[in-house]
Amino acid sequence: MQFHRRGTSTCVFEDMPVVVSAAAVVGPREGKGPLGDTFDMVYSTTLLGETSWEKAESKMLRQAVDLALAKAGLEESDVDFLIAGDLLNQIISSAYMAREYDIPFLGIYGACATMSEGMGLGSFLVGGRFARYVLVASSSHHDAAERQFRYPTEFGHQRPPTGQWTATAAGAVVLGAQGKGPRIESVTIGRVQDYGVTEPNDMGSAMAPGFADTVWRHLQDMARQPEDYDLILSGDLGRIGSVVGRQLLRKKGIVIDEIHQDAGVILYDPSPEVGAGGSGCGCVASVFAGKVWKELYEGQYKRVLLVATGALHSPTACQQGESIPCVAHAVSIVSGDH
Amino acid sequence: MTKANIREQEAYSVFLEDFRPKRATLRNIVVAFLVGGLICTIGQGVLTFILSKGIPLKQAYVLTSSVMVFAGALLTGLGVYDRIGSFGGMGAALPITGFANSVVSPAMEYKREGFVLGVGAKMFQVAGPVIVYATLTATIVSIIKLYVF
Amino acid sequence: MPYVRAFVVGGLLCAIAQAAMDLTKANPAIIMVSAVSMGAILSGLGLYAPLVEFAGAGATIPLPGFGHTLVTGMLEDAAQWGIFGILTGGFKAVSAGLLSAVLFGYLMAVLFNPKG
Known part of the structure; x- marks a missing residue:
């Protein structure tokens, strides 16, 4: 087989x-x-x-x-x-x-x-x-x-x-299975990463290692460079997590600064209420389904890596002193005319 | 095993230090001072008014608290107090109006789960610990005061 | 002048609580619990009553005033009934605050819905 x-x-x-x-x-x-x-x-x-x-x-x-x-x-x-x-x-x-x-x-x-x-x-x-x-x-x-x-x-x-x-x-x-539109060429399923961050008010820092690991694995597996992508869209690392995530990748020799955007960062104008940025399943889902899908469809982007990151904690676990396990999955999507 | 070991965790926590935004502590303290001061000044106004009606001092203090609790509760109901709180921090949370906010906000929030298991059960979700620890500390302090001094 | 004293003392208590929250990164509930307990302790040390004397509502409106009122009530009844006064005096003194909170809390929950 x-x-x-x-x-x-x-x-x-x-x-x-x-x-x-x-x-x-x-x-x-x-x-x-x-x-x-x-x-x-x-x-x-x-x-x-x-x-x-x-x-x-x-x-x-x-x-x-x-x-x-x-x-x-x-x-x-x-x-x-x-x-x-x-x-x-x-x-x-x-x-x-x-x-x-x-x-x-x-x-x-x-x-x-x-x-x-x-x-x-x-x-x-x-x-x-x-x-x-x-x-x-x-x-x-x-x-x-x-x-x-x-x-x-x-x-x-x-x-x-x-x-x-x-x-x-x-x-x-x-x-x-058929039709017109952007196509999914590969999927990288992430592993749960936990670097001991216990603060639920700092999910970006907790999720960054998961993001970095999945992006690194995807590029390794596909034998590609960041330049092969027009956009790496992470989901809800926020302002802090984005910087931390990029820095973690830099340590492995991968520089994504130019092509990386975070759904949580671009969804809102900065304000003290919003804090480090947006989060929640709907954040990256709506940014992808709204902006990014259209741009892929119209061919403005040739290849996009969608990397949604999740913090898999609960209030109960955090109150019991547990740290926050996190995961990130990458989906590589190419525009229609590829 | 993808859970980082203690050494990796510590290294990561040190690494993160460079990226943590500083809290605007000074701004927060000044704002808390102003907002808290203002609420207390309003309280003083209420107290002065009640005293002017010839009500004795002890009862006047009690009545002032009730009036302020009502004000905090009403502003919460009107959807204003959460904004005062996110602006003023402890300046809004520490006065008794903030205590009222901590009672009314869960009561309102959980109304959708019914008046017994929602409003009734959740009303003191946030304020409960305050009452529990106030009671415990006050009791210990009073016993010490009675028997030691 | 009483207004200025109320403003400054009330404001300072809030500022201390804010500093404690920002520096320890504790959540608001822990700060509120600590504040109310500190009020009770200061009251026991005989420091809170002069503060109320000085600042009026500036000392009674913030949460430490709640702890102070509890201790004062317990000690008042204890002066009359001994140890049993602790059982009866505390909640008697804070009854108005608690009753108002329950009553008005319930009323507002009936009248209003959260706006988010």
């Missing part, structure tokens, strides 16, 4: 899955940010006319899925798998979204790395000819995450400058 693997961690596709369509929906703060006009839909309130933050998040995710389906011109019955995940306990936003669709559902949790984990798994299903089309979606909601991970939303407290602001956003993509 022939395996489609390279090096230690990378899977390459003979028949490259196509990212047929992508849709991003965001809350008001994200809509006012620098990327505001790249999103398909901007809500004017964070409650979306629902009765709770959790219901609002699920609605947002549903909206992103509907839009992605519509843009691809597909019906529910065309899609063979729905893969989704979010930050809330028992990934309820995804489960309550999935009950609205007649599509086999796989729920996943990878914290902020969920989007690239989902796109990786979806590519395996499409590339392995187990599916014609796969929907991948993920979301986060600032207020729902706040009350679960930190304090009630109306509690007055100061955020440390290392803290990150969970984005109210959702992104969805449709992967297909």
Whole structure:
């Protein structure tokens, strides 16, 4: 049997899955940010006319899925798998979204790395000819995450400058065996890295080693240089984590400064409230599905490495003194005309 | 094994030192002083007003606290106190209005889980520890005061 | 003049708490717990009563005032009933603050929804 693997961690596709369509929906703060006009839909309130933050998040995710389906011109019955995940306990936003669709559902949790984990798994299903089309979606909601991970939303407290602001956003993509659009050429699944950072208000520092390890492995496995990519988009390292991550790679002789952008950094204008930048599954999902997918589709980028990074802790684990294990998955995507 | 060992962890924590942004400690302290001072001055105004109505000092202090708790609770309900808190830090959290904020914010937040297991159970999620440790410390202090001095 | 004293003392207490939070990187809950306990201890040492005398609301409105009120109440009743006074006096003294918090907290929860 022939395996489609390279090096230690990378899977390459003979028949490259196509990212047929992508849709991003965001809350008001994200809509006012620098990327505001790249999103398909901007809500004017964070409650979306629902009765709770959790219901609002699920609605947002549903909206992103509907839009992605519509843009691809597909019906529910065309899609063979729905893969989704979010930050809330028992990934309820995804489960309550999935009950609205007649599509086999796989729920996943990878914290902020969920989007690239989902796109990786979806590519395996499409590339392995187990599916014609796969929907991948993920979301986060600032207020729902706040009350679960930190304090009630109306509690007055100061955020440390290392803290990150969970984005109210959702992104969805449709992967297909055929069609027009950017194609996924390889996927590198990361290993969980833990360098003993215990401070949940400093997730960027905790996630940086995971990011560096996955990028390094991907480049090794593919025998490539950073210059082979037009963009390395990390998901939610924030301002501090980005610098730390680049520095860690520099130690291994890899310089990505010129082509690296972080979704958490570019989603918002800097402010003390936002702290080190955005975070949450929806952050990188909406930046990819909004801005980056379009630019790939139009050929402005030839090759992009999407590296979403996730901090896999919980408030319980942190209160018990545990450090924060982190993971990053890389998906390499080439523009349509490659 | 991808969990770093103690030596690697320590090296990483040293490495991180160069990248940590400094907290704006001086700015935070000045703002806390101003915001906290202002809230206390308003409290003093309330106290003066109550005293002017001929209410004895001890009761006037008690009444002032209640008025300030009400003010903090109302501002939380109106969605204002979280902003005062993120601006003023401890200047907003330490006065009794901040205590009220710490009671009202979970009560409001968890209303969606019902009035018993939501509002009732979560109301003192943040303020509970304050009451517990205030009571314990005060009891120990009082016992020492009674028997040692 | 009482206003200036209230402003300065109240502001200073908050500034100390802020400095403690920024320098130790502790979370707000730990600072609030420490502040209220410090108030009780200072009260026991006989230092908080003069501060209230001097600054009025500037000393009673910040959380350490809560610890002070508890100790004062316990000692007042203890002067009359001995050790049993500690059981009865504390919450009697802070009753107004706690009752207002529960009452108004509940009221606001009924009236308002969080805006995020």
